[in-house]
Each structure stands twice: as C-alpha cells, then as structure tokens.
Amino acid sequence: MLTSIQTARQRVVVLSGPRETLVGSETQGQKTKGKKMQKALVSIAIAASLGLGATAANAAILDDVKAKGYVQCGVTGGVPGFSAPDSNNVWTGIEVDYCRALAAAIFKDADAVRYTSLTSQERFTALSAGEIDVLSRTTTWTMSRDTQLGISFVGTMFYDGQGFMVRKEDGIESALDLSGAAICIESGTTTELNAADYFAANGMEFNTVVFVDQDEVVKAYEDGRCDVYTTDSSALAAERSKFANPDDHIILPEIISKEPLGPSVRAGDTAWFNIARWTYFALLEAEELGVSSANVDEMLGSDNPAIKRLLGVEGEFGAPLGLENDWAYQIVKLVGNYAESYEKNVGPATPIGLERGLNALWSDGGIQYAPPIR
Amino acid sequence: MTDIGYVRSDIVDARPAPNRTSGPVAWMRTNLFSTPFDTVLTVLGILFLLWVVPPLYGFFFGNAVGPNGTVEECRMINAGACWAYISSEMEFFIYGFYDIPEQWRPNIVFALGALLLTPLLIPRMPFKRTNIVLFLVIYPILSYFLLAGGVFGLKVIPTEKWGGLLVTLIISVIGITLSFPLGIILALGRQSQMPIIKTVCVGFIELIRAVPLITILFMASIMLPLFMPQGTTVDKFLRALVGVTLFTSAYMAEVVRGGLQAIPRGQYEAAESLGMGYWQRMWFIILPQALKHVIPGIVNSFIALFKDTSLVYIVGMKDLLEAVKTKNDSALEWQSANTATTGYLFAAMVFWVFCFGMSRYSIYMENRLNTGYKR
Numbered sequence: 001m002l003t004s005i006q007t008a009r010q011r012v013v014v015l016s017g018p019r020e021t022l023v024g025s026e027t028q029g030q031k032t033k034g035k036k037m038q039k040a041l042v043s044i045a046i047a048a049s050l051g052l053g054a055t056a057a058n059a060a061i062l063d064d065v066k067a068k069g070y071v072q073c074g075v076t077g078g079v080p081g082f083s084a085p086d087s088n089n090v091w092t093g094i095e096v097d098y099c100r101a102l103a104a105a106i107f108k109d110a111d112a113v114r115y116t117s118l119t120s121q122e123r124f125t126a127l128s129a130g131e132i133d134v135l136s137r138t139t140t141w142t143m144s145r146d147t148q149l150g151i152s153f154v155g156t157m158f159y160d161g162q163g164f165m166v167r168k169e170d171g172i173e174s175a176l177d178l179s180g181a182a183i184c185i186e187s188g189t190t191t192e193l194n195a196a197d198y199f200a201a202n203g204m205e206f207n208t209v210v211f212v213d214q215d216e217v218v219k220a221y222e223d224g225r226c227d228v229y230t231t232d233s234s235a236l237a238a239e240r241s242k243f244a245n246p247d248d249h250i251i252l253p254e255i256i257s258k259e260p261l262g263p264s265v266r267a268g269d270t271a272w273f274n275i276a277r278w279t280y281f282a283l284l285e286a287e288e289l290g291v292s293s294a295n296v297d298e299m300l301g302s303d304n305p306a307i308k309r310l311l312g313v314e315g316e317f318g319a320p321l322g323l324e325n326d327w328a329y330q331i332v333k334l335v336g337n338y339a340e341s342y343e344k345n346v347g348p349a350t351p352i353g354l355e356r357g358l359n360a361l362w363s364d365g366g367i368q369y370a371p372p373i374r
Numbered sequence: 375m376t377d378i379g380y381v382r383s384d385i386v387d388a389r390p391a392p393n394r395t396s397g398p399v400a401w402m403r404t405n406l407f408s409t410p411f412d413t414v415l416t417v418l419g420i421l422f423l424l425w426v427v428p429p430l431y432g433f434f435f436g437n438a439v440g441p442n443g444t445v446e447e448c449r450m451i452n453a454g455a456c457w458a459y460i461s462s463e464m465e466f467f468i469y470g471f472y473d474i475p476e477q478w479r480p481n482i483v484f485a486l487g488a489l490l491l492t493p494l495l496i497p498r499m500p501f502k503r504t505n506i507v508l509f510l511v512i513y514p515i516l517s518y519f520l521l522a523g524g525v526f527g528l529k530v531i532p533t534e535k536w537g538g539l540l541v542t543l544i545i546s547v548i549g550i551t552l553s554f555p556l557g558i559i560l561a562l563g564r565q566s567q568m569p570i571i572k573t574v575c576v577g578f579i580e581l582i583r584a585v586p587l588i589t590i591l592f593m594a595s596i597m598l599p600l601f602m603p604q605g606t607t608v609d610k611f612l613r614a615l616v617g618v619t620l621f622t623s624a625y626m627a628e629v630v631r632g633g634l635q636a637i638p639r640g641q642y643e644a645a646e647s648l649g650m651g652y653w654q655r656m657w658f659i660i661l662p663q664a665l666k667h668v669i670p671g672i673v674n675s676f677i678a679l680f681k682d683t684s685l686v687y688i689v690g691m692k693d694l695l696e697a698v699k700t701k702n703d704s705a706l707e708w709q710s711a712n713t714a715t716t717g718y719l720f721a722a723m724v725f726w727v728f729c730f731g732m733s734r735y736s737i738y739m740e741n742r743l744n745t746g747y748k749r
Contacts, residue, residue: 077690077700084704088474089466114532115471116610117690122596129599131607242709244449351706 073099161255163233179204286337470537557626633664
C-alpha cells in the first residue's frame with residue numbers, strides 16, 4: 001500500500017504542475033494527428049481550456065472567500081501543537097491559529113474557518129484545485145514545491161530542523177560529543193541521510209541502530225537499546241512528552257537540517273497572497289511591538305507610530321489588501337500575536353515543550369522577522 | 375409366608391453407566407485423550423491457554439484502568455488497558471468534530487435508525503411496506519437535514535466536521551442500501567439480451583472490480599479535482615460515499631449473477647408460459663429464488679463494505695478508526711504505554727460487534743428462507 005501511495009504521489013506531483021502545459025501540448029498535437037482520436041483530444045482540450053477560463057474568471061480568491069463567508073483551511077490529520085483536535089474536539093495548534101488569524105482579518109470572526117483534514121499526498125492538489133483557500137499543514141518550504149506545484153509559500157510559521165535527544169544522565173551537552181554513540185534512527189528517511197552527512201562532515205564515528213517504524217525507534221530508545229534518538233526537533237519534543245519521565249531526557253541544541261514549515265496559497269493571485277503573507281507578518285509585528293490580545297485595546301491609544309499603523313489608527317494599510325483598516329487589530333484581538341500562539345500551542349509550558357530557539361524574533365536572537373508596516 | 379420368588383415384581387433401578395463411558399472423565403477420555411497424539415495436543419493446548427489467558431485477562435480487566443480512572447494510573451508500570459482514555463475521548467470517536475452542543479442531532483439520527491431498522495429486520499413485525507418507505511425514503515432525507523442543518527434554524531454543520539462512528543455508520547448504511555439494488559440491476563443487465571445495456575453493465579462491473587477500492591478513493595480525492603473547473607468542488611463525504619457504493623455494487627452484481635445462474639432454465643420458461651412480463655418474471659419468480667441462494671455472498675459483501683469504510687481516511691474523512699488514530703497521536707494528555715493499543719482495541723471491538731451482528735442475522739435469514747431443501 002505504501003508503495004502505491006508513493007508512486008501515486010509522484011504522479012500527482014507531475015499532474016499538479018501547471019495545467020497550461022498540458023493543454024498547450026494537446027493543442028500542438030492537433031496539428032500532427034488527424035484521426036478519430038483527435039476529436040477526443042480536441043474536446044478534452046476545449047474542456048480543459050474552459051476550465052482554465054473559469055479559473056481566470058474567478059481568480060479573485062478573496063471575493064470567493066467573502067462570498068462563501070469562511071476560509072477553507074487545509075490542515076493535518078492531527079499533529080499535536082500544529083493542528084490537532086483538543087479535548088473539546090475543536091481544531092487547535094499554531095497552524096490552526098494562522099487560519100484563524102486569516103479569518104479574523106477578513107471577517108472579524110476567528111471562527112469563520114472550515115478545516116479540511118488532508119493527507120500529505122492530497123494536500124497540494126487540494127490547494128491547486130481550489131478545494132482549500134490556504135494550506136497550513138506542517139509543509140516544508142522547498143524550492144521544488146514553491147516553483148513547480150502551482151503554489152506559493154507565504155512565510156515560515158515554524159523553523160523546524162532535525163535534532164538529537166539523549167538521556168540526561170549521560171551528561172552529553174552537544175551533538176559534537178556523539179561520536180560512536182548508538183543512534184536510533186528510522187531507515188530510508190532523510191533523517192538518516194542528514195545524520196550521516198553531519199557525522200561525516202564533523203569526522204565523527206557514525207553508529208546506528210536502524211528501525212523501519214517510527215514507533216519502534218522511540219520504543220528502542222526508551223528501552224535503552226541506543227543512546228541517541230534523532231528526528232525533527234518538534235517531533236522529538238512531542239515524543240519526549242509521551243515518555244514516563246520526560247525530564248530525564250534532553251534535546252541537544254544542534255539542529256542539523258532546515259525544515260521551514262509554513263502556510264502556502266495558490267500561485268497567481270497576488271491579492272490573496274498578500275493577505276496571507278501580511279497576516280503572518282502582522283502576527284510577528286504585533287509581538288515585536290508588544291501588542292497582545294490582552295492589551296490591544298489599550299494599545300489603540302498608544303503614541304508609537306508603528307503601533308498606530310499596525311492597528312489601523314493611522315494610515316491606510318487595509319485598503320490595499322482589500323480589507324478593513326483594523327484588519328491587524330482584529331487578528332491580535334481575536335487570535336493574539338505570534339508569541340501567544342507559540343506559547344499556547346508548542347511553547348515550554350505545553351506538553352510539546354519547545355523553546356523559541358530559531359523561532360524567536362530577530363530582536364531576541366531568532367530569525368522570525370517581519371518587514372515594517374509603513 | 376415369605377414372599378420368595380424368582381420373578382421380580384418391580385424393576386431394578388437402572389445403574390449409572392460405568393465411569394468408563396460417561397461422566398467428565400469419560401468425556402475427557404473420548405474427546406481429549408483418546409490417542410497419544412490427542413493427549414499431546416491437549417496438553418499443548420492447555421499450556422497455550424495458561425500462557426495466553428492470564429496476561430490477556432490482566433491486560434483487559436485485572437490491571438486495566440477503568441472508565442473513571444486517571445491518566446496517572448494508566449502510566450503506572452504494570453497498568454493494562456487504559457479504558458479511561460476511551461471514555462474520555464468517546465465523543466470524538468462517535469461524532470468526530472461535530473459541535474458538542476449539537477450532538478443531540480446525530481443522537482436522534484442513531485435512535486431513529488435503530489427504531490426503524492429493528493422492526494424491518496424482525497419478520498413477525500407488521501407494516502413492512504410503510505416501514506420500508508419510512509426507512510429508505512423519509513429517514514435519509516430527515517437525517518440529512520438534521521445532520522447538515524441549515525433548515526428550521528438548525529446550525530449548519532459541514533461534512534468536514536462529521537466523523538467517528540457517525541461517518542462509518544452513514545457510509546455503510548447508505549452504501550449497503552444503495553449497492554444492493556444497484557448490484558441487482560447490474561446483474562440483470564449483464565444477463566440482458568440487449569447489447570448496449572449488456573456492454574455497459576459488463577464494462578462497469580469489470581472496470582470497478584479490476585481496481586482496488588483504495589485506488590477509486592484516491593482517484594476521487596486527487597484526480598477528480600484536477601478535472602473539474604476550479605472552484606467547483608464535490609463534497610469529500612459524497613465522493614467517499616459514491617466511491618464505496620459503486621465499488622460494492624460491482625461486487626454485489628457478481629454475487630447476484632451467481633444466484634441467477636443457479637436458477638434452472640425451466641423456471642424462466644415456466645414464468646414466461648404464465649404470461650408474465652420481464653419485470654414480473656424477475657420480481658416474482660427468479661430473484662426471490664436467486665437471492666436466497668446467495669445470502670452468504672451478499673452478507674459477505676456487506677461486511678467487506680463495512681470494514682472498507684475505514685479507507686475513507688484517504689479522502690481525509692475521519693471514520694471511527696481514523697478518529698481513534700488521530701486521538702492516539704494528538705491527545706498528549708492521555709499518552710501512556712497502552713493508550714494507543716487501547717484505542718485500537720476499542721475500534722476493533724466496535725467493528726467486530728457490527729460485523730458479527732450482520733453475520734448472525736444472515737445465518738438466521740438463511741435458515742428461515744431455507745424452505746425448499748435443507749443442506
């Protein structure tokens with residue numbers, strides 16, 4: 001079954017490329033072929049171009065979204081901290097908060113969101129086919145995805161990367177001390193390749209204990225069959241929270257791969273892309289300016305011009321987006337700023353327990369950075 | 375005078391059979407230890423049970439954490455199944471994301487379904503015709519509006535929010551009730567003399583049977599959107615429903631065709647000689663006999679459909695199994711060594727109860743309809 005999904009995924013990746021190419025090649029085909037089959041091809045081409053015509057006609061996603069009254073948001077099947085049902089069976093998570101922020105900016109109602117649970121195979125098709133308006137589903141921003149799938153990444157909600165977990169009693173403080181340590185790893189993954197690269201680059205002895213299944217890897221580490229467990233750091237944290245004594249384990253500071261997770265939208269609609277992108281920036285900007293859901297109403301009276309511009313007290317920054325001037329105010333008021341969302345969903349106080357690290361603002365030593373609103 | 379004689383006046387009480395031929399010891403001798411080989415098997419069997427049963431009992435009951443337990447108890451070293459997790463997340467397993475204050479609506483649908491289905495399944499109950507109309511026509515319409523909302527001031531609940539057992543049951547009930555007549559029509563079409571109808575039916579059946587259900591659902595979820603103009607979307611729930619129904623109806627058609635072929639040609643001719651038209655012949659003479667033959671096959675298809683509903687996770691629907699899986703992964707507050715196992719056990723038990731129920735009912739029906747010849 002896995003193999004069939006894998007192949008299908010590759011097929012889908014090819015198919016979800018720009019449709020113009022498909023149609024174009026068929027139109028060229030008409031000149032060379034001249035038999036019965038051609039009629040079928042022509043009709044397919046016509047149907048496809050009608051489909052494209054419709055695309056061009058209702059390209060304004062914002063109008064569609066306003067007309068239907070909610071944002072259709074593609075999320076995971078349930079990754080704790082990012083998008084998962086909480087104990088009241090409501091979607092929560094940092095990526096869900098992004099969708100809520102988008103709805104708040106457009107409708108002044110953070111609950112005007114409908115969630116579509118997507119598998120990793122169908123997520124890009126769902127987005128490019130218009131089934132969802134925004135994809136916010138632990139998706140790593142890569143060049144091929146950004147350039148070949150007909151989608152545009154908005155920004156990085158969460159900088160993830162591969163990390164290492166060890167037992168506290170072993171006294172290891174850096175990944176550079178891991179030479180010769182037994183490493184529990186899932187076979188055939190980029191995780192394995194990344195680790196091999198890292199160990200080779202640093203001239204360390206690479207000693208693995210390989211398993212086929214993620215659960216087996218965790219179990220083996222927990223049972224003490226190896227000293228180190230490695231995977232993406234957010235997953236490390238989530239797995240650690242499931243251990244009997246999470247405090248006996250530490251995640252080492254080194255991150256050895258880049259996994260920027262961010263929302264994406266359909267390519268080609270700049271207006272919608274801008275809304276999606278500035279919703280993300282507004283979350284960051286609010287944190288940087290110290291505006292939170294608790295103090296946003298006081299901040300309306302602030303003298304700081306940057307805050308005035310953010311909250312729409314001064315300047316006209318809503319209209320160019322096609323939104324009301326208080327769009328960012330609504331985001332902060334109804335959802336909160338980036339820090340609030342982070343702390344609530346994945347921060348140190350949650351079972352996931354992730355420090356800000358790279359996800360801290362640039363002013364706090366991280367790399368989350370929003371261009372100024374002016 | 376003493377009453378001495380050699381003819382007994384009363385009958386001696388029968389003595390109990392010797393221990394060698396009756397009683398538990400004898401039963402064990404004949405059934406468990408009749409040959410050395412049997413003896414070895416018996417001993418091995420007993421050892422196996424001793425090996426398996428106590429830990430299982432401990433896991434399910436002895437060391438298990440009851441429905442009112444806490445996660446701390448579930449995390450203890452020797453804890454067994456964590457039933458507290460099931461009872462705590464039961465709402466998600468049954469309704470998925472369905473809004474909690476609105477859950478009375480699925481409850482009514484469940485209750486109505488049980489209320490209408492039970493008399494339909496009991497042959498003695500009267501008013502079958504009204505019952506069928508209520509169950510097959512009124513009930514689905516009512517259920518749809520009740521679940522989806524948007525009328526009579528009911529809050530709209532989009533199908534993305536439906537989940538858990540609710541989805542499993544809706545898909546299987548609709549799939550079963552639609553695929554059965556569809557299958558019969560396809561089977562009759564395949565035997566038809568009319569070339570177009572025959573070709574269409576054969577083509578459909580062979581096409582669908584040649585592809586796995588997972589592929590059909592995959593097509594529906596990934597390929598279909600690419601073929602349609604942007605913005606037009608077909609509800610994912612509907613896609614899954616159509617996929618499952620078409621798939622089962624193709625199999626059903628072949629099962630029914632098996633039954634049709636078992637009917638001797640004389641029956642067709644006899645019906646014709648009575649002056650019956652095609653539909654009359656089928657309805658009154660052929661199908662009642664044919665379907666009776668293939669009840670096990672039909673129920674087989676139904677059970678397969680019920681279990682196949684768990685494949686709708688491919689289109690992102692959260693059926694019972696997927697709901698359990700989601701909570702296993704995401705309910706961090708309930709994480710313990712046995713949480714996931716308990717969740718899957720729960721799902722397995724629910725599936726088993728429904729499938730076993732269907733299987734028992736089919737046996738009952740077979741016996742009831744087995745009027746012609748017993749085998």
